[in-house]
Amino acid sequence: MTTMLWLQASGCGGCTMSLLCAESPGAMEMLEDAGIRLLWHPALSVETGDEVRRLLEEVAEGRVALDILCVEGAIARGPGGSGRFQMLSGTGRSLMYWVERIAPRARHVVAVGTCAAFGGVTAAGGNPSDAVGLQYDGGLQGGLFAPDWRSRGGGPVINVAGCPTHPGWVSETLMLLAAGEVVALDGYARPRFYADHLVHHGCPKNEYYEYKASAGELSEIGCMMENLGCIGTQAVGDCNIRPWNGEGSCTRGGYPCINCTAPQFEDPAHAFVETPKIAGFPVGLPTDMPKAWFMALASLSKAATPERIAKNAKADRVVVPPTLRRAK
C-alpha cells in the first residue's frame, strides 16, 4: 500500500478538476488499482477541521508514513517572506510552513501543474504574492526548496507541469511511483514520457505547417505559428498524441498552444495570440532546427503550397477536399 497526501497551495484547483476527467479508469479507480491510499485530499476527502489538523501533524512528525506528497499550486512566500498570503485555514500557519514540514517526510514529492512546478500563472504579472514553484523559481533552479534538495526517496521534486496537467500525466506518474518504477525526468524535472514529445507531434495542422499555410485569424484552420502565437513546435507535451476530454487539444480547438508546460509561459513578453516578428519572420522558430535552413525551407514550401491547402488555411472548415486518385 502506498500512502499519498494532496495539498492545494496557491493555485486554481484546476489540476484536480482535470484529474477528475480521467477515463478508463477514472481517478478514484486509478488510485485504488495502483494501491494508493489517499490520506487526504482537500476536494475529495470527508475529513475536515480538526480531523485534518491532527493528520497533518502526524505526517509532519513522521508518525504516519508518507510515500507520495502531491502539491497543486505555487507556494506564496509573501508578504515579506511570511507566507501569509496563503494561510492553511484553521491552523494559524501558512501553507508554505506545512509544505516545508511535510515534504521532507515524503518518499516522493510531485508538483502537480505548472504553478507547483515553476510558479506558473500565480507568479504572473509582477508576481503579487511572491510565488514560486517547489524547486524552481520560473526557469531557475531553486524555489521553495534548494536545487540540491532531495525527497526521502532520493529524487528531486517531480514536475508534472501543464496548465492544467493532463489527467493521464498525473495518473501515469502516480502509477509508476506506486509500482516502484523509475520516472525518467527531463531538464526541468518533467516526466519524459510526455515531455519527450512536442505539442506539434500529431497536430492536425501539420500539413499547413509543412507549407507555411497560415491562419490569419482565430478559427481559421491553417497553421497558427506564423501569426497567432502558437508555439507547439517548441512546447513539450503529448497533447496531440493523446487527446484531452475525449478528442480535444488546444490546436484542435482552433487556438494556439501557449507552451503551458514550460517555466514562465505566463509572461511571454507579447500577446499570447500574436506571433512576435522581426522583418516579417517569426522570432521563435522550432527547436532543434538551424534558422537558415528553416527560412530556406519555409520560403520554398510557401511557394509550393497547393491551392487546396492555401484555401483551407484561411477557412474555418475544409472547403477544398483532397484530390482523389481514380483507380485505374
Place this chain on the structure above:
Amino acid sequence: MTRLVVGPFNRVEGDLEVSLSVIDGVVARAEVNAPLYRGFERMLPGRDPRDALVITPRICGICSISQSAAAAAALAGAMGLQPTPAGAAMAALIHAAENVADHLTHFHLFFMPDSARPDYAARPWHPRAVERFTAMEGSAQRRAVEARAELLHVMGLLAGKWPHTLAIQPGGVTRAPGAREKVRLGSTLRAFRRYLEEVVFGGPLEAFAALTTMEDLMSWGRGDVGLFLEIAADLGLDRLGRGSGRYLSYGAYRLAEGPVFAAGVWDGGARPLAPDGIAEDLSHAWMTGATAHPFDGLTEPDETMAGPAYTWCKAPRLNGLGMEVGALARQVVDGHPLARALAGGGVLARVAARLLELARTQPVMERLVAGIAPGAQFIAQGRVPRAGRGAGLVEAARGALGHWLRVEGGRIESYQIIAPTTWNFSPRDAAGVPGPLEAALEGVPVTGPGALAVQHVVRSFDPCMVCTVH
C-alpha cells in the same frame, strides 16, 4: 460564549476558514475568511487586453469557462463587438456544460458525503447514504465522476480541453462545428440525459422541472434526488441556514435573442438589474481604498493584515445591500414556480435549486446542439481599441460573475472582478452588516466536534474560494 474556528474547510473549491462565536450552543456571530490572496487584478494592468482570456480563466479550475465568458464579454464591450448568433450559441453550450458538471460535482463530491458520516448512524437512511455517498468510494459518487468526464467530451469537441480554454472569444468561438460534431455532441448529451434520468433523478427531467410546490418536491421519492430529499426532510434542512431572500442574477447564457435564464433582482418581487449600483466595500477586507464601483475599484492589499478586517474578500453590495447569488437566485429571478416557492430558504432550497437547474439545463444544451447549422459563421472578428471599457456579466454555476475592464493606450488600465462567492461569502460592510453566509450562519446549532450543521450551511452555497479573492 465560546470561539470556534472551523478549518481546514474542505470539499469547497479553495481555502476557507469560518470563525464562530457560539452562545448557548448556537452561532451568535460568524466571520468568514478567504485566506488565499494571489492578486490577479494586479497581474493584468499593462498587458494586451486579449491576454485576459488566458489569465482570468486560470483564476479558477472549476469555473474556468465562466471566467472565459466574462472576459470575452468584457472585451466585446470594449470592442463594440457582438458575437455571431451561432458563436453565442456554442459559447452558451460550452458554458452550460461546465455549469452542469459543477452542479453534479457539488452534489456528489462536496455536499452529500457528509450524510455518510457516522454522526448520522442512527438515522434510518444512513446505510443507503453510506452506500451511495461515501467520499471517494460511494457508488453514486463514482458514477457521477464517470458521467461528468463523459459529459466534458463536449469540451474536447468544441473547446479543445477543460479547464482553461481559449475557445471562447469576444466574437464567438474558435472552432466551427460541422455535421459530424453535431451528431457526436447529440450522442454525448443523450448519454448524459440517460444517466440523469436513470440514476440522479430516477425519472424524466421534464417531470422534475414541472414541479411547482414544496409538497410536490418533497414527495418526488426517486433516484439519488429522492434520497437527498428524504435526508433533508429528516434533518430539517429547509429551516437550516435560511437566506435573506434577496437574490441577484446577471442572466445566464446570452444568446442573440437574450439570456436563457433571465437577468434581474428579486427582493420579495422582481426588480430590474441596474449594475451601476454595484460597489465593493473594503472596510473588513485586508485591502486599502474607498468603496467603489468596479470600474473605479482598486486592489491594494494591506500586507499587515490589520483588524478589524478579517479576510482578503471585498464586500460587494448592490445599492448598499448584500445579495445571495447562485442557482437558487438564478431560478427565482427567472420565475420558476418551484424556485419562487423555495425563495428565502436555506440548505434544502439551495441544493434543490441546483437540482432543478440540472433538470432545466439539459434540455437547453440539447436545443443548442439541435440548432447547430453547419456552415454558419461561428465567430466575428474585431480589434481591441486604443481606449475603451467593457463589463462582462455572466452566470457561473455559483452565481453572478462580473469582469470590469478599462483599456487605455491599447493596454489594460484596470481589471476588476467580482465573483459569485465574493457576494455570498462577503465580510461585513462599513455599517457592520454581515455578508449572506455570515447572516445565514447566525442561529445555526453547533453540536459535535465537526459542527455538522454549520458545514451543511456553508457547503449549501457551493463556495468557490479561489474565485472569491482571485
